[in-house]
Amino acid sequence: MEQSRVKELETIAYKARVLGLDAINKAASGHVGGAFSVVDILTVLYFNTLRNIDVNNPKNPARDRFVLSKGHCTAALYPILALRGFFPVEDLATFRQIDSYLSGHAEMNHVPGVDMSAGSLGQGLSNAVGMALAGKIDRAKYRVYAIMGDGEIQEGQIWEAAMCAGKYKLDNLVGIVDYNRLQIDGTTAEVMPLEPLADRWESFGWHVIEIDGHNYERIAEAFQAAENYKGKPTMIIANTVKGKGVSFMENNVEWHGHPPMGDDYVNARAELVAHLNELEGK
Amino acid sequence: MxxxxxxxxxxxxxxxxxxxxxxxxxxxxxxxxxxxxxxxxxxxxxxxxxxxxxxxxxxxxxxxxxxxxxxxxxxxxxxxxxxxxxxxxxxxxxxxxxxxxxxxxxxxxxxxxxxxxxxxxxxxxxxxxxxxxxxxxxxxxxxxxxxxxxxxxxxxxxxxxxxxxxxxxTVTDFDGYKFEIGKGVMMKDGKDVTIIAIGNMVAVALKAAELVKAKGIDARVIDMHTVKPIDRELILKCARETGVLVTSEEHNVLGGLGGAVSEVICSEYPIPVLRHGVNDCFGHSGKHQDVLDHYGLNETTLADVVLKAVALKK
Known part of the structure; x- marks a missing residue:
């Protein structure tokens, strides 16, 4: 990937961070930490990897599908969909409010571009398995992507879906674990350890790739490697930083579901905008 | 046969x-x-x-x-x-x-x-x-x-x-039987009381109607196969025409068919509704018919409920 392209993707990701931060602040509600850990991956998906995405026909049957299983991270998904052109960026100012279609958790019937409603943790991988199975039955070429939170994979249903995807050799399916190592009550290691994470997925019949989830080139390469790998679904373990991009939020679980207000908002925004200006050469 | x-x-x-x-x-x-x-x-x-x-x-x-x-x-x-x-x-x-x-x-x-x-x-x-x-x-x-x-x-x-x-x-193999989601089926007409039943209790209700006939009660029987959307019009018609209702289900009397019928009646045409079913308790191991009998999910108990309902008519 050319460095100019990497810079383009990073610029989109930081614009999305600013939009997500503004939307959460306006609503005084939302999940900033997990949104900032996953937004770089969403940027690569929607601006590099997903095929047959058509903002004028969001339900195009030939499109690649995406499931945000960690459905609370709409403060990342909605800005990315808006920047991609599915709906006006200005609408993000109505996020989570009574007169808005931009619901707190991902919603497929009213938010253009959302392929699956989500929110109750642990369910999205099953939904993605269903989409991938439907694609296999139809001999369709589309691919299916599902992003899970790391805490989320403590849910038993994830491992049911993992077993099922292995059985049916769903090589049209890619899972991503947003491995920021923090959940509401503390670190994943304290609350419910996930390790050995790669071994666990491998033992369930998955091809596993581990990457830095904030490196745009590595993310894009991993998606390509997954597509090239036949006979097994691929799980990408993306090592990420919760709150990535705002120094005082990084690796701080206090910013899981706490909306940045007052000086915190002003300072967070200033830091993101400074980096954005740097990227845009301003 | x-x-x-x-x-x-x-x-x-x-x-x-x-x-x-x-x-x-x-x-x-x-x-x-x-x-x-x-x-x-x-x-x-x-x-x-x-x-x-x-x-x-x-x-x-x-x-x-x-x-x-x-x-x-x-x-x-x-x-x-x-x-x-x-x-x-x-x-x-x-x-x-x-x-x-x-x-x-x-x-x-x-x-x-x-x-x-x-x-x-x-x-x-x-x-x-x-x-x-x-x-x-x-x-x-x-x-x-x-x-x-x-x-x-x-x-x-x-x-x-x-x-x-x-x-x-099999109780629906008669001329004119038609299935439509949300539309109850009149299984037997009657003028004194309506038994609104679901599932295998429909056959039981038809037998109970025979039992009360011996006591001079003319019971109507409805097969209410859909509890949601419930057939509001048919419930109100039966309420107006027979004056009292009995629901019957192999299910808790809370919130199922009995609940759905009662909700329509209490707000639109208040009359007595007696609910025959499982009285908010767990079941027991045993042959299906033995369990049904143990909890009174049979035609004799239903017939008793029907007679009680008729006695409540104003």
């Missing part, structure tokens, strides 16, 4: 028939295909049949994803393990996004007799009825089960279909 047939078997056969017309029907089992009787479908369309093993929650989630990709998935397990175990998946992944998933709750009520209360289910009509967007139904015999299966395919949206285990008396 009464005919007996298995509603579940009729469901599986109907799925196989509808599978020819609708290429997007897929069927998912969770290691209970021997019970769900979907084999006629999987024999004919092996590539459209999925067995996820003992994974009810994943099964429903997979179905939601398949529906989002244009399929009409039918998922199958005991009522306890679809409506019960996979409640969250049914609510959040199917009903909330209004996806076209069809959920079968088999071996319901006390019909899984000897296995006992962990495998019986007496609350799924209430639970499923409280979920927005859901259609909730239960056939009274094999004939109705087949018609219901076909209607579910043609209905766009999530549906829950409750079925009991084993053969039940």
């Amino acid at each position: 009464a005919n007996f047939a298995d509603a579940n078997r009729a469901y599986g056969k109907a799925l196989a028939e509808m599978g020819e017309v609708y290429e997007n029907i897929v069927v998912i089992d969770a290691d209970l295909q021997a019970c769900s009787k979907t084999q006629p479908f999987s024999d004919k369309f092996p590539e459209r049949h999925i067995n996820v093993g003992i994974q009810e929650c994943n099964m429903v989630g997979v179905a939601a994803g398949m529906a989002a990709a244009g399929k009409i998935p039918f998922v199958n397990s005991f009522g306890m393990f679809t409506a019960g175990r996979a409640y969250d998946q049914i609510r959040n992944a199917c009903a909330y996004p209004n996806l076209n998933v069809k959920i079968a709750g088999i071996y319901s009520g006390f019909s899984n007799g000897e296995d006992g209360p962990t495998h019986q289910c007496i609350e799924e009509l209430s639970v499923m009825r409280a979920v927005p967007n859901m259609v909730v139904m239960c056939p009274c015999d094999a004939n109705e089960a087949a018609a219901m299966t076909k209607a579910m395919v043609e209905h766009n949206g999530p549906c829950f279909m409750r079925m009991g285990r084993g053969e039940v008396e």
Whole structure:
């Protein structure tokens, strides 16, 4: 990937961070930490990897599908969909409010571009398995992507879906674990350890790739490697930083579901905008 | 001479028939295909049949994803393990996004007799009825089960279909029988009282009507196969014409058919409604008929309730 392209993707990701931060602040509600850990991956998906995405026909049957299983991270998904052109960026100012279609958790019937409603943790991988199975039955070429939170994979249903995807050799399916190592009550290691994470997925019949989830080139390469790998679904373990991009939020679980207000908002925004200006050469 | 047939078997056969017309029907089992009787479908369309093993929650989630990709998935397990175990998946992944998933709750009520209360289910009509967007139904015999299966395919949206285990008396093989989602069926006219029944209690209600006839009571019997959307018009018509209602179900008296009928009556035409069913308790191991008798889910107890109802008429 050319460095100019990497810079383009990073610029989109930081614009999305600013939009997500503004939307959460306006609503005084939302999940900033997990949104900032996953937004770089969403940027690569929607601006590099997903095929047959058509903002004028969001339900195009030939499109690649995406499931945000960690459905609370709409403060990342909605800005990315808006920047991609599915709906006006200005609408993000109505996020989570009574007169808005931009619901707190991902919603497929009213938010253009959302392929699956989500929110109750642990369910999205099953939904993605269903989409991938439907694609296999139809001999369709589309691919299916599902992003899970790391805490989320403590849910038993994830491992049911993992077993099922292995059985049916769903090589049209890619899972991503947003491995920021923090959940509401503390670190994943304290609350419910996930390790050995790669071994666990491998033992369930998955091809596993581990990457830095904030490196745009590595993310894009991993998606390509997954597509090239036949006979097994691929799980990408993306090592990420919760709150990535705002120094005082990084690796701080206090910013899981706490909306940045007052000086915190002003300072967070200033830091993101400074980096954005740097990227845009301003 | 009464005919007996298995509603579940009729469901599986109907799925196989509808599978020819609708290429997007897929069927998912969770290691209970021997019970769900979907084999006629999987024999004919092996590539459209999925067995996820003992994974009810994943099964429903997979179905939601398949529906989002244009399929009409039918998922199958005991009522306890679809409506019960996979409640969250049914609510959040199917009903909330209004996806076209069809959920079968088999071996319901006390019909899984000897296995006992962990495998019986007496609350799924209430639970499923409280979920927005859901259609909730239960056939009274094999004939109705087949018609219901076909209607579910043609209905766009999530549906829950409750079925009991084993053969039940066929009561809908008469001229003029027509199945429509949300429209109750007049099984026997009468002027003194209406018994509104569901599932295998429809046949029981017809027998109870015979029993009270000996005491000079002319009972009407309605097959209310759909508890949601409930047939409000028919309930009000029966209320006005017969003055008192009795509901009958192999289900908790809280929130199921009795609840649905009472809700219509209390706000639109207040008259007595007596609810015959399981009185908010768990079941017991035993032969299905023995369990039914133990809890009074038979024609003699129902006839007593009907007489009590008539006595309450103003």
